[in-house]
Amino acid sequence: MSSGRTVVGHNVRKVEGVKLVTGGPAFTDDIQLPGLLYGKILPSPYAHARIKRIDTRKAKALPGVHAVLTYKNVPRVPHTTAGQAWPEPSPYDTYLLDSKVRFVGDRVAAVAAESRAIAEKALRLIEVEYDVLPAVLDMEQAMAPGAAVIHDEPDSKGIYDASRNIAGYILRGIGDVDQGFRDSDRIFEREYRTQRQQHCPLEPHITISWLDGDGRLVIRTSTQVPYHSRRQVAMILQIPVSRIHVIKPRMGGGFGGKQEMLLEDICGALALAARRPVKIEYTREEEFYMARTRHPQILRMKMGVKRDGTILASQLTVVATTGAYGSHSTTVQGNTGSKVLPLYRAEHMRFECHVVYTNTPVAGAFRGYGCPQGFFAQETLVDEIANDLGIDPVEFHRQNVIRLGDTDRLSAQLGEGKEGLPRIVRSCGLPECLDRAAAAIGWTGKRQALPAAGHLKRGVGMACTMQGSGIAGIDWASAFLKMNEDGSFFLQTGAADVGGGADTVLSQIAAETLGVSLDKIVITSGDTDTTPFDVGAYASSTTIISGGAVKKAAEKVREQVLRMAAKMLDTPVENLTCGDNRVSAVGKSATMTEIALHSMYKEKTQIMDGASHFNTDSPPPFCATFAEVEVDTETGKVRVLHMATAVDPGTAINPAQAEGQVEGAVAQGLGYALTEELVLDGAGRPLNPNFLDYKIFGAKDMPKLTTILVETDEPLGPYGAKSISEVPINGPAPAIANAIFHAIGVRFRKLPIRPEDVLRALREKETVADDQCV
Amino acid sequence: MFDRVEAFYRPGTVREALRLLQNGKNRARVVAGGTDLVVEADRSIRFLIDITHAGLSYIRRRGKACVIGATTTMATLENSPAIRALAGGILARAAATCGSVQIRNMATLGGNLANGSPAADTATPLLALDAEVVLADARGRRKIPLTAFYSGLRKTAPGKALLIEVVIPALPRGGRWSFQKLGRTESDISLVNAAAGLQLDSKGRAKWARIALGAVAPTPIRAVNAEKLLVGRKVDESTLAEVCDQVAREVQPITDVRASAEYRREMCRVLVRRALEECAAGTGCSL
Ligand SMILES: Cc1cc2nc3c(=O)[nH]c(=O)nc-3n(C[C@H](O)[C@H](O)[C@H](O)COP(=O)(O)OP(=O)(O)OC[C@H]3O[C@@H](n4cnc5c(N)ncnc54)[C@H](O)[C@@H]3O)c2cc1C
Secondary structure (H helix, E strand, O other): OOOOOOOOOOOOOOOOHHHHHOOOOOEOOOOOOOOOEEEEEEEOOOOOEEEEEEEOHHHHHOOOEEEEEOHHHOOOOOEOOEOOOOOOOOOEOEOOOOOEEOOOOOEEEEEEEOOHHHHHHHHHHOEEEEEEOOOOOOHHHHOOOOOOOOOOOOOOEOOOEHHHOEEEEEEEEEOOHHHHHHHOOEEEEEEEEEOOOEOOOOOOOEEEEEEOOOOOEEEEEOOOOHHHHHHHHHHHHOOOHHHEEEEOOEOOOOOOOOOEOOOHHHHHHHHHHHOOOEEEEOOHHHHHHHOOEOOOEEEEEEEEEOOOOOEEEEEEEEEEEEEOOOOOHHHHHHHHHHOOHHHEOOOEEEEEEEEEEOOOOOEOOOOOOOHHHHHHHHHHHHHHHHHHHOOOHHHHHHHHEOOOOOEEOHHHHOOOOOOOOOEEOOOOOHHHHHHHHHHHHOHHHHHHOOOOOOOEEEEEEEEEEEOOOOOOOOOEEEEEEEEOOOOOEEEEEOOOOOOOOHHHHHHHHHHHHHOOOHHHEEEEEOEOOOOOOEOOOOOOOHHHHHHHHHHHHHHHHHHHHHHHHHHHHOOOHHHOEEEOOEEEEOOEEEEHHHHHHHHHHHOOOOOEEEEEEEOOOOOOOEEEEEEEEEEEOOOOOEEEEEEEEEEEOEOOOOHHHHHHHHHHHHHHHHHHHHOOOOOEOOOOOEOOOOOOOOOOOOHHHOOEEEEEEOOOOOOOOHHHEOOOOOHHHOOHHHHHHHHHHHHHOOOOOEOOOOHHHHHHHHHHHHHHHHHHHO | OOOOOOEEEOOOOHHHHHHHHHHOHHHEEEEOOOOOHHHHOOOOOOEEEEOOOOOOOOEEEEOOEEEEEOOOEHHHHHHOHHHHHHHHHHHHHHHHOOOOHHHHHHOEHHHHHHOOOOOOOOHHHHHHOOOEEEEEEOOEEEEEEHHHHEEEOOEEOOOOOEEEEEEEOOOOOOOEEEEEEEOOOOOOOOOEEEEEEEEEOOOOEEEEEEEEEEOOOOOOEEOHHHHHHHOOOEOOHHHHHHHHHHHHHHOOOOOOOOOOHHHHHHHHHHHHHHHHHHHHHOOOOOO
8 A cells, every 4th residue: 555655654663763772761760850759559458448547647757758648638529530532431430539448459548758668668657447348349249239339429420320339331232133033043142251351561550740840730651641631630639731741751551551540640649749759650569450450241142143144133241340440431341342243244233231340450441442352252152153054154254244335333322432423334354354364374274174183182263353443523633743944844743652653653644744754753742731632542543543633734734835835936836746855846846954944034934734633433443363273182271373363454554563563462362362360369359460470471472473464545544544453452362262162172251261271171071972972 | 679688798608608697697588590589579688698609500510410509590501411411301491491581591590499489390300300409507518308408388498508509319220201391371380390200121110210290289299109109010001090190199289379279180190191101202301
């Protein structure tokens, strides 16, 4: 798709790459402030308790302690920590500090002191007497009569039914599923369970806050949502937005965990109280249970099909837990329906979901945003159906998946917490994704291969998935460009590069549009004082939405450049083109530098302009994931041998970065499938909040990866781009589960698929087989 | 995490190290690679004594024995031609499975043993190799069998003593060896590990046998009864089944977040069977 393009579609270097690899100051923590204090949060040791008495006198008296905060000396403002557009669709059920704690790790108090050691000591000196309440840990019991009520406070808002611990409820559908099931030849129904996964960013949550010379509150923070955080902190701390300056430096990953106003409020409150700069950085352990996780779900999936494999009806019924607070509760779960079911062209669809509170770590946004759970259920069930009907799963997909020109009507029913907009498929590379990923894994041969003798059994499995590109009608962004004397341009955007390369992609779009080389674009991003608004990095929106804003702004600036050049060259604008760092007409041209100097010193005009952008549709990127596994039937261990992932991201603005997104998503998806789970004990305490016990896939664990970009041209995206960062995380779990079935003939419907579970299932299968022989 | 540490010493000799250890009383701790100690973050520590410069990094032949200094790193063991050639390379292989490259560059053999973890990956092959350890304290040096070194969960003999070196005595002629490890990912603490040594007589019967296991009891253990069952018998299917059943009776695994006791017990059978099969086949460990 890069025909004729000089910057877009090329593997240019990451714009901040040199700074990162040379170890220069780049991240939130890479700053030294005189008088910096260390902030620390006292976590609740109980899953559910009321604070009967809290005495901070000893902590305050400790030399070196500059602030101690409890619910008694901070404002009480109900809010959500979900970094979403205003008004947030998540319930306002959270308080800066509260007299009730709702999970192990909930905030009890916070201190700021001259060293980490003093801060830790101060926490130990805070005397707290708790009235321990019965805890609700099991999501299936949360709604039961008599279950302890987690949000019994009167001032929370937007909770669906606090008395039954229901944070949110969703019921949507198209057609008539009951009729669909009646018309079906076969009906399949299964239950699936997914676990609590943590984002595990290399850089944990960290915020440094101080008052600048004008007494404004500066918040330097590792966030995906600088602007939403500014608005939320202003509301919580009751200071005007204009008195807050949020800065997002380079980030060591977020994966959704930082689409959250998590430490900014408490760090700001400590800085205001101490009148000194304060830093709070989560330890790895804190990151595991005091940040956010993926929502665990129990999914009941039912599908009705014709004998020829045509899907007529699909119904998904979900119970999910959002943990102690409802951050992203209905929106994540809404996606479990709206982005998953419409992968197929069934006439009848129904999605129902209860999102319940439990006294467990808070769930939130996490790459895939509800889709990994839904696709695990759907794609495992579909594999079962195909096998049962004797249809090759790839064929089954080809027959049923959404196509170019189709309208996804369920999305219109399931928007971001309210009615959404219909989704029309204007670009679709899914058939080619299927073909190429199948070829890469060697599908046909391996599906037909005879089972091996011995204890190592191999199998191949696949899954198809999709996602969105921005939230239709809600996500928006803006960008501003101004020209410098040397013909370069400053690009200002509120977009938040989390490490995925947004700054590079946005610079590429600006450079391409202006006809200049990439080095002529100097980007500033994610700073609420110096860059215009952007919702932030989430919903796979940055390339399409922020990129759309950059392209519009660059087009406006190009107009100004051309008009200036037209004067200089005495040629009508229509005859001029931008390219190669100059504006040219037949026989004459002016360099960008000449144009800039002319504009500034002769015409006394700053060439500059800005633009805002949003879409009324969310074009889906598509993905086909194929896995080959080897199961050790003696240990139950599953070794993934090969993952082939083909993605249709629209145009890949930067193919190397796009591939990097796929590989990273596959690594996280592998952990989700096989090893990752934050486990709680019977009192709600985390049992494995560290990398020795919580196993993510490391370099040595990675299988062979084949990554294929199937580019299409999306009319709604800048230069045809859609998105890529989320969609590839959805496929590994179902593809691997299906490959395991192919290898050993056992279905797994619960994640992660641990060696113990595999072994147990194999034993049960043997027992059943033996029984049948008798 | 070491904000309470008042002094960090780096003695150049064992004598100096012992003196510092003596002076530090209960508040001094030896540190080698620090890969266990730093994670443990014991707040009672006031003095750290770094022994990596005390002349204990060596691999030597002493008569028929192979002697390994306590601060020899896992990376050194993994790459040493002598250790790779010794007993089918089981010690080198075990060292190679410890953590990541970065960990193995720091982690020492002495630390792995002295830390007292039942999952220490080098302890298992060393038990199968009848290894002894040399300890030193103010009163002098003594050599004890590795089996006597471990006295309980995370309890080891040194107390105030320093682990100086590990001695691997002469090995039975024609010995065959194997090391097996099961973790959840490639760099993981063992859920179970096993080492085996076998000497066969001319009729293919086991003349001498060693079976050791890690992570399935309060200390790394030898399955002595299983060894006894094996000796004098042909290593065939029925012997293996009996031996593995005996192994499963001899271990006392626990349930934790990594795996259940039942699974670990089952894996003891699988790993020991694989180890003995590998020994019997005489293919040895491959690195
Ligand atoms: C990420 C990670 C992965 C790991 N993976 C593995 C693994 O796969 N397998 C495995 O077995 N281990 C593993 N470990 C544990 C650790 O690396 C090993 O146990 C290592 O060998 C310890 O050696 P060290 O030199 O670092 O010990 P240190 O941490 O320096 O010391 C450990 C203990 O032994 C004492 N000590 C050290 N040397 C002596 C001595 N000569 N005399 C007396 N006392 C002494 C110290 O006082 C301390 O109590 C892992 C650790 C980490 C952090």
